[in-house]
Amino acid sequence: MALLIKIAWRNIWRNPSRSLTIILAVVVGLFAGIYASSISFGFVDQRFENSIERFISHIQLHNPDFVHDGEGFQLVANPGEKINWLDTSSAVKTFSVRTRVNGIVATAGVTNGAMIVGIDPAQEKATTRFDEWLKEGSYFEGVKRNPILIGSELAEKMHAGINSRIVLTFMDLEGNITSASFKVAGIFKTIDKPFDESNVFVLRSDLVKYLAVPEAVHEIAVLLKDPAQVKAVGDAMKLRWPETSARTWYEISPELQYLQEMTGQMLLVFIFIILLGLGFGILNTMLMSVFERTREIGMLMAIGMNKRRVFGLVLLETIFLSFTGAIGGMVTGVTLVKLSASKGIDFASVAGDSLADYGYGSLVYPSVSTGFVLGITAMVFVIAVLAAIYPALKALGLVPAEAVRKE
Amino acid sequence: MPIISTQGLTKIYNERIVPVTALNNVSLDFDAGEFTAIIGPSGSGKTTLLNMLGGLDKPTSGNITINGLEITGMKENRLMDYRLRNIGFVFQSYNLIPVLTAIENVSFIMLLQKQPRNVIEKRAIELLEQVGLSDRIHSRPGELSGGQQQRVAVARALASKPNYVLADEPTANLDTKSAFTLLDIMEKLNHEEKITLIFSTHDQRVIERARRVITLVDGTVTTDIPVEKQQV
Incomplete structure (x- = not known):
């Protein structure tokens, strides 16, 4: 040979x-x-x-009906208990609690439909590093009352800039139409234009005031320490909270x-x-x-x-x-x-x-x-x-x- | 008992189109230690006969027995193995492996026989010494003259310790000096080591050294006489 x-x-x-x-x-x-x-x-x-890492996270918790209908009243059950568990779980790196409602964004003369997302800035920063997308202004700083972050596409469309006034109109959880004025604190630009055009971010503490349910939680996005544990932790959550939809990233975005x-x-x-x-x-x-x-x-x-x-x-x-x-x-x-x-x-x-x-x-x-x-x-x-x-x-x-x- | 025996050996090419009879009912016996030259004009069937004796071609009819074993009906793979262990070949165009040195060319056949490495190297050096190339063992064919290459080919043919060596016009491409050197070596091997040599040739220098000359004309043996008788 x-x-x-x-x-x-x-x-x-x-x-x-x-x-x-x-x-x-x-x-x-x-x-x-x-x-x-x-x-x-x-x-x-x-x-x-x-x-x-920037949008979906590893696991998301929702009210099972919210996944299909996306109605504002379809809240995560017992959010406090879940937050306590997530706070103490060794598998969880960080998580972000969100409140979401569909609404209308308006400036003088221009209106646009948008998803209004209420977040805790520190939690969101830790979970999705959302602050890194900021192109102008600050991450909820510099505006004392009702700060809002809008996408660059939407800002352009609405002729809005930093410190512009924006009126959000949405239905509270009791079915009443509510409007509130927000001031642009920052403009973000992600790599996803459609996202930038259709999402605005406000403080969750501000949003829940207008929803008539102080503890309204629609979504909890969870980031794990070990991405390989997604299935195991997801299964554990499903067992622990059968009344809640716990979906892993590959269930949310199988594509x-x-x-x-x-x-x-x-x-x-x-x-x-x-x-x-x-x-x-x-x-x-x-x-x-x-x-x-x-x-x-x-x-x-x-x-x-x-x-x-x-x-x-x-x-x-x-x-x-x-x-x-x-x-x-x-x-x-x-x-x-x-x-x-x-x-x-x-x-x-x-x-x-x-x-x-x-x-x-x-x-x-x-x-x-x-x-x-x-x-x-x-x-x-x-x-x-x-x-x-x-x-x-x-x-x-x-x-x-x-x-x-x-x- | 003859080492090689052919009975009624016939070879017809293009049997179904234009039949050409290359060998016609050839029956010959070769004894161990013979030095035979097969001569005849071009197209007389010399190479065909040599190919049959070497198991490279199959006869249309007749058979060949070597040391009592009939090789005519052997399957190709068995025949290849038989050739490897029993027959040495020397070709007109030397046909050495150009990428191997002289010693590697001689060793090659022993490696195919799966002989032990120490035996292979020792025998290869001995054989190259016998053919007068002890100073060129690490030369590749391209670095050797035609005569030297043919001597390596002879050493390679002997490496497997064959029953007999078939040489197809081995001196055809050699100058006189190289041809004489080669023939001296082969004659010596025939005399001293009793190696059976069968040559096909046109070369008078070979015929003069042979101790038996067989003449083929149109595939038929016309004469088969010892050289002494022929010379008489």
């Missing part, structure tokens, strides 16, 4: 320019595939992180999990297609190599090298050729991914703000997992074996008596 390996390795360097050409093609193909995939993974990671799984699989298919194309190049190279060595292969068969070994020799040469390129491509690809992952790639210059329309930020941190690289390695092996079959069969089909006399 050792000599077979030695012969195979030396054979691929018998025609260095031809071998280097196909190796370089594999390097470039894999490098491009890995780097393009890493950018896609970066977008998915960003989407995942933003969705889970996120699907996106994560599908992206990996689709990118592997993408790489497989690249490799398949390269496979034909490898096949061609090996076929030429076998044809050029007809006499030599005939001699090997004549002196007693059996078909299994002849097949093994062609297979080894193909694997060496493929893996030399594959290793080059993977090393350069992964290295560049690591280098650009530290600073990220800013697509703002080419995509402008359009990525935000789809919930993506313009700054992407390319990433590639070990599993993905191992998947590529397995595919290179499969392609190499497939590319070796035809040339190997050609070699096995040689008649030694004729082959040894071939000019």
